[in-house]
Amino acid sequence: MGRAVARLDRPGPHGSAAEVTTMPAALRRFLGHPRPPVLLGAVGAVAAVRALRGPIRRRDAVTAAVCLGAQPFVEWWVHRGLLHARPGGRLGSIGYQLAGHGHEQHHRDPTNLDTMFLRPREVTAGAAAGVAVAALAPPAAGTVAVCFGLGALAYDWTHFLIHTGIRPSGRYYRRVWHGHRLHHYRNERYWLGVTSPIADVVLRTSPTRDDVPVSPAALGASALTARHGRDRTDRPGRPGRRGWDVRTAGAAGTTGPGRVAGTAPGLRTATTDPRARGPYPPV
Numbered sequence: 001m002g003r004a005v006a007r008l009d010r011p012g013p014h015g016s017a018a019e020v021t022t023m024p025a026a027l028r029r030f031l032g033h034p035r036p037p038v039l040l041g042a043v044g045a046v047a048a049v050r051a052l053r054g055p056i057r058r059r060d061a062v063t064a065a066v067c068l069g070a071q072p073f074v075e076w077w078v079h080r081g082l083l084h085a086r087p088g089g090r091l092g093s094i095g096y097q098l099a100g101h102g103h104e105q106h107h108r109d110p111t112n113l114d115t116m117f118l119r120p121r122e123v124t125a126g127a128a129a130g131v132a133v134a135a136l137a138p139p140a141a142g143t144v145a146v147c148f149g150l151g152a153l154a155y156d157w158t159h160f161l162i163h164t165g166i167r168p169s170g171r172y173y174r175r176v177w178h179g180h181r182l183h184h185y186r187n188e189r190y191w192l193g194v195t196s197p198i199a200d201v202v203l204r205t206s207p208t209r210d211d212v213p214v215s216p217a218a219l220g221a222s223a224l225t226a227r228h229g230r231d232r233t234d235r236p237g238r239p240g241r242r243g244w245d246v247r248t249a250g251a252a253g254t255t256g257p258g259r260v261a262g263t264a265p266g267l268r269t270a271t272t273d274p275r276a277r278g279p280y281p282p283v
Helices: 002-008 023-032 036-052 058-083 090-108 120-136 139-163 171-185 198-202 216-229
Strands: none
Touching (some): 002 120, 023 036, 036 120, 058 139, 058 198, 120 139, 139 171
């Protein structure tokens, strides 16, 4: 079984999300990567089993609405408690082995597609549990399993899209786009929502950018991104072949062109303008 799952996760390199600059290219890259199709198949399997249990009724609609309201908080908790688990203590060590270590690699190189998506190992285990619930538990429980799968799919797609070089459009998406970039390039303890900022607002992890210090992990990710971006330039103000031109931000809280107080010389800062250029636009 382990070998079969391993075959689903073909080794990379799979390139960088920053190379993607259009929505059609994003969809092709998402479906062409070995991991997302496994998640799509898993969600489809759970949904098919639930469909065999009977039609969608009013109780299922209420259940789905409750799951939709809970999604931001489930996502927040998983991101904070599991993906950012640290080795120390029994629970922390388990969480770090399950997901924390892999997510740590993602923070070191945020646009690397080798560490971007949910792994088939976890997806197939979740799918097995979801199918069992959909087949054996009351139909409403099967609806919950489907909703969890759709939430995971929404997370994977939105997370990937945020890391591409596609310019954000729309007020809502710009908000989650900006928040997740702050999570990577300002401080990973804040802005934990990916598909929604609601939990961050309620749980007070969505501060003003300059109210929190730049973390060491964010400094490392910014430096690596700046190195990746040196050869990704084109005409000023236009997307380059592999993303947006890199340019200093001069945002509030800087101590010179594009620098945050205490950062290394030459390190790009954040800006709130989503039109700013860069292979991974600064925040």
